[in-house]
Amino acid sequence: MTDFPTIARYAVIGNPIAHSRSPDIHQLFAAQTQRTLEYDKILAEPDEFGTVMPAFFEQGGLGLNVTVPFKQEAYAxxxxxxxxxxxxxxxxxxxxxxxxxxxxxxxxxxxxxxxxRLDAQLDGAQVLLVGAGGAARGVLQPLLEAGCAHIHIVNRTERRAHELREDWLSALADHGLPAAHFDEHALSAGNLLSAGTGSWDIVINATASSLQGQAPELPPDIYRPDSLAYDMVYGPEDTPFMRVARIHGAARCADGLGMLIEQAAESFYLWHGLRPDTQATLETMRATWSAART
Incomplete structure (x- = not known):
């Protein structure tokens, strides 16, 4: 008979994973909601997800967050x-x-x-989405449902950008889901050099380039005067994407810590049926980073 731990176990799995702040966030959520749990990081090699993930649940794990590069494998x-x-x-x-x-x-x-939260104007927005992996796939439908008028997907490999567009539309049809006002909205795909001069209200970096200390190679003149550059990667300092975007004329820049906390809160709700205070969590995380720098 297998002896499972008595404390509720959760984790995040990915590669790389050392940078993840998901354990800190879920412990803050647990304290807010008076839950007791463990939340760990699991590093899996690219070919190990199909064995490591089931083993986590077989050993008594209750919930698992999935990050780069395993989101499509988790779907399958x-x-x-x-x-x-x-x-x-x-x-x-x-x-x-x-x-x-x-x-x-x-x-x-x-x-x-x-x-x-950042007061970004989504209704009618022209959005440039950089990247065609699992992170990009997860945000297309919600962005269109929020009213974005045009989403242009760019990727180093143009074929993958077009595949994402076609896969997304196919998934909607296969599962009988509405195409998020697709008739009224435009969704296109291309390579990194087809971004368009001065065209974008919001530029979202959905690649992991900042984790490697790099920014995607985008044309310098893509930003409108009041544009927002948003990096899904996060950290105590500006990411490489944010630094380059500011030089190239982005009016505002933000990292993805707020997104991480909000998506974590939704996961927490799915697992526990409770909604934590995301604003308080964000302020705590930022304050912790600020204190560590002084």
Missing amino acids: LSQILSARAAAAGAVNTLWLQNGLLHGCNTDGIGLVRDLT
């Missing part, structure tokens, strides 16, 4: 998909229910909530 292995995951073709939140592996994607709702 999920037995029950939420509507958000079905539309995204990617999963970042897993849990077992009645013996079945459930998958959801909370990235998009996390991004939209954080952009709203």
Whole structure:
């Protein structure tokens, strides 16, 4: 007989994973809601997700967040998909229910909530989405539902940008999901050099380039005068993408800590049925980083 730990176990799995602040965030959520839990980081090699993930649940784990590069593999292995995951073709939140592996994607709702917190004007916005991986997949539907008028996907490999567009539309049709006002909105795809001069209200970096200390190679004249440059990567200092965007004329820059907290809060709700205070969590995290620098 297998002895499972008595404390509720959760984790985030990815590669790289050392930078993740998800354990800190979920412990803050637990303190707010008077829950007791463990939340760990799991580093898996690129070919190990299919064995490491099931082993976590077999050993008593209750919920798992999924980050780069495993979101599409988590989607493929999920037995029950939420509507958000079905539309995204990617999963970042897993849990077992009645013996079945459930998958959801909370990235998009996390991004939209954080952009709203930043007073970004989403209704009618022209959005440049940089990247075509699992992070980008998770945010298309929520951005369009929020009223964005045009989303242009760019990627180093143009083929992958077009594949994302086609996969997304196919997923909507296959699962009988609405195309998020697709008839009224434009969605296009291309390479990094097809971004368009002065065209974008919001530029979102959905690549992991900042984790490698680099910024995507975008044309310097893509930003409108009041534009927002948003990096899904986060940290105590400006990311490489943010630094370059500011030089190239972005009016405002933000990292993805707010998105991380908002998507984590949605995962927390799926697992516990409780909604934590995300603004208080964000202020605590920023204050902790600020104190560490002094």
